Amino acid sequence: MILKNSNTLRALVIPFRILKSISRKSKLRVYFNLFLMIISSISEALSVLSITNVISQLQSNSTNEFELLDRRISFSNLLGYELNPIFIFIFIVSFSSFLRIFTLWYSGKTAAKVGNEVSRNIFFKIIYWPYERHLNTNSGTLIATLTQFSKTAVGSINNFLFIINSLFISTALSISLIKVNGRISIFLILILIFSYSTNSSLVRNHIRKNSETMKRETLNTFKIVKESLEGIKDVIINDRRSEEIKYFQSKDKILKNTVVNAKFTSTYPKYLFESLLIIGLLLIIYFLNNDENSINNLSQLSIFAFGGQKLLPSIQQIYASVTAIKHSESKTESLLEILEENLKSRTSNHKKTNNRSPAKPYKILFKDKLELNSIYFKYQNSQSYSVKDFNLTIKRGDFIAIMGPSGAGKTTIIDIIMGLIKPESGFIKVDGKFIYKDNTFLNLKEWQQSITHVPQNVYLLDKTIKQNIILNDKYNKFSEKSLREVCNVACLNEFINKLPNGIETKVGERGSLLSGGQIQRIGIARAIINKSPLLVLDEATSALDQNIEEKLLKNVKNYCADSAIIMITHRKESASICNRLIEIEKDLN
Numbered sequence: 247m248i249l250k251n252s253n254t255l256r257a258l259v260i261p262f263r264i265l266k267s268i269s270r271k272s273k274l275r276v277y278f279n280l281f282l283m284i285i286s287s288i289s290e291a292l293s294v295l296s297i298t299n300v301i302s303q304l305q306s307n308s309t310n311e312f313e314l315l316d317r318r319i320s321f322s323n324l325l326g327y328e329l330n331p332i333f334i335f336i337f338i339v340s341f342s343s344f345l346r347i348f349t350l351w352y353s354g355k356t357a358a359k360v361g362n363e364v365s366r367n368i369f370f371k372i373i374y375w376p377y378e379r380h381l382n383t384n385s386g387t388l389i390a391t392l393t394q395f396s397k398t399a400v401g402s403i404n405n406f407l408f409i410i411n412s413l414f415i416s417t418a419l420s421i422s423l424i425k426v427n428g429r430i431s432i433f434l435i436l437i438l439i440f441s442y443s444t445n446s447s448l449v450r451n452h453i454r455k456n457s458e459t460m461k462r463e464t465l466n467t468f469k470i471v472k473e474s475l476e477g478i479k480d481v482i483i484n485d486r487r488s489e490e491i492k493y494f495q496s497k498d499k500i501l502k503n504t505v506v507n508a509k510f511t512s513t514y515p516k517y518l519f520e521s522l523l524i525i526g527l528l529l530i531i532y533f534l535n536n537d538e539n540s541i542n543n544l545s546q547l548s549i550f551a552f553g554g555q556k557l558l559p560s561i562q563q564i565y566a567s568v569t570a571i572k573h574s575e576s577k578t579e580s581l582l583e584i585l586e587e588n589l590k591s592r593t594s595n596h597k598k599t600n601n602r603s604p605a606k607p608y609k610i611l612f613k614d615k616l617e618l619n620s621i622y623f624k625y626q627n628s629q630s631y632s633v634k635d636f637n638l639t640i641k642r643g644d645f646i647a648i649m650g651p652s653g654a655g656k657t658t659i660i661d662i663i664m665g666l667i668k669p670e671s672g673f674i675k676v677d678g679k680f681i682y683k684d685n686t687f688l689n690l691k692e693w694q695q696s697i698t699h700v701p702q703n704v705y706l707l708d709k710t711i712k713q714n715i716i717l718n719d720k721y722n723k724f725s726e727k728s729l730r731e732v733c734n735v736a737c738l739n740e741f742i743n744k745l746p747n748g749i750e751t752k753v754g755e756r757g758s759l760l761s762g763g764q765i766q767r768i769g770i771a772r773a774i775i776n777k778s779p780l781l782v783l784d785e786a787t788s789a790l791d792q793n794i795e796e797k798l799l800k801n802v803k804n805y806c807a808d809s810a811i812i813m814i815t816h817r818k819e820s821a822s823i824c825n826r827l828i829e830i831e832k833d834l835n
């Protein structure tokens with residue numbers, strides 16, 4: 247009856263959708279968990295049965311004909327001799343509570359394992375998205391999905407296990423109670439189920455709205471914190487702090503209220519129906535009471551009090567868990583959207599990539615020349631072409647400068663060369679082999695492995711200068727000598743020598759403890775230590791003063807004499823070091 251509305255059904259399918267995405271090993275764990283639950287619910291039912299024996303034992307003299315005595319005898323006959331029902335009861339109750347505790351612990355572990363796998367899979371999917379998709383997605387949303395929404399996925403699995411567990415327990419308990427007294431039990435069970443399902447349909451819309459609000463405001467609070475902290479300089483200078491706090495507080499208030507609301511909605515029926523159950527029970531006993539059987543009724547009352555006190559929490563747990571899954575539905579849904587995306591060949595390709603041993607680097611392409619032929623590119627939301635009929639041939643050893651007004655498409659061109667975005671038409675060849683044609687990149691991994699790129703905003707990790715320089719050295723090839731060399735080439739030595747911890751100094755989050763020029767020089771040191779065949783510098787020296795820039799570029803030219811270098815720059819002086827200059831005009835159409 248609880249399952250009567252499609253809303254509930256849809257919510258109950260969610261855990262299965264999550265389970266579908268996990269490994270066989272974890273699924274087996276979930277099955278073992280279910281097995282534990284079945285055993286624990288059987289022992290739970292036995293504990294109710296055994297108390298019937300205890301009670302009848304306590305009254306054994308006056309109720310010889312009491313039917314439950316028969317059950318005690320058969321129960322004890324199993325062991326070949328008669329045991330005191332009190333001992334049986336103590337044993338079963340202790341065993342059953344131990345088992346329930348163990349099952350509770352194991353369920354938590356299972357949920358954590360499943361949750362960990364889900365988070366990992368989500369992160370895997372997101373990080374393997376094509377670059378273009380990242381361009382169009384707010385990273386705050388993704389962080390919230392990964393950290394917050396994956397928690398709700400763990401919650402859903404946990405709740406799913408709770409539901410199954412409680413279903414077993416309540417069924418087993420119901421059967422034992424029905425055996426004691428069919429009429430009273432069925433009446434009681436119907437009261438409970440009817441109350442819970444009525445309540446369920448009353449709060450249905452409320453829950454759905456809550457669920458949507460929870461998702462929306464979680465995303466909002468994440469965005470506010472992320473954006474205000476990323477722009478903290480601006481926030482301080484323009485004194486936007488109190489506005490940011492007010493904005494955050496207003497969103498967070500809604501969120502906190504919804505969370506409390508959700509908790510209340512899933513808990514209050516317990517107290518309501520507890521009293522309903524006791525009143526119902528008393529009324530039944532009162533109306534069914536016929537004098538000659540009053541002691542029987544008294545013993546049944548205690549059995550029902552004990553059984554009902556166990557049955558109600560189980561049914562309450564089913565309701566609370568279903569409600570919790572419904573509350574997290576919107577959040578889990580957006581997580582599942584990512585998780586269930588079928589990346590087909592992409593995923594399998596990347597799985598292979600994943601398992602590749604780090605000891606085996608990819609084969610490096612680009613021994614001779616790179617050709618771009620008639621490349622056209624338009625951004626998804628854009629009307630006009632950012633790159634139009636672009637042609638370029640670069641040989642190893644070339645040092646090319648690309649100049650042009652901002653917005654002319656320089657960064658777009660190198661993103662295309664690096665295989666981050668797909669051109670609409672044209673082709674790219676390396677050493678005569680296609681890297682891009684007919685809307686597909688070929689040998690992309692090998693190609694990307696042959697390139698090093700320094701963006702204008704170098705991304706530093708909150709680690710030491712040394713760790714930041716050797717960041718991309720997956721194969722542990724660097725030596726102290728090459729480290730010294732690249733620091734020298736990138737004109738870092740003077741600056742590093744002044745630091746108390748030298749190259750082991752931490753740079754702060756995103757290099758917050760360094761100047762723009764220092765960050766760029768670390769970025770360049772990081773890039774050239776690989777000695778890749780193609781080095782791309784996208785306004786990578788813009789924050790340096792002219793003297794240092796000239797010196798650095800000359801150093802780089804000598805150090806990477808064997809590579810091809812593409813440098814985007816706004817300065818004529820730095821372009822003069824290059825042996826070719828390409829000027830890009832801004833297309834005004």
Ligand SMILES: Nc1ncnc2c1ncn2[C@@H]1O[C@H](COP(=O)(O)OP(=O)(O)O)[C@@H](O)[C@H]1O
Nearest residue numbers: 381625628632651652653654655656657658659
């Ligand atoms: N993600 C994007 N979506 C839509 N348009 C973009 C995107 N990135 C850049 N553009 C547009 O493409 C053009 C070229 O940009 P870009 O290559 O970054 O120029 P620049 O020469 O300054 O490096 C610009 O007009 C810019 O507005």
Ligand SMILES: [Mg+2]
Nearest residue numbers: 656657658784
């Ligand atoms: Mg640019």
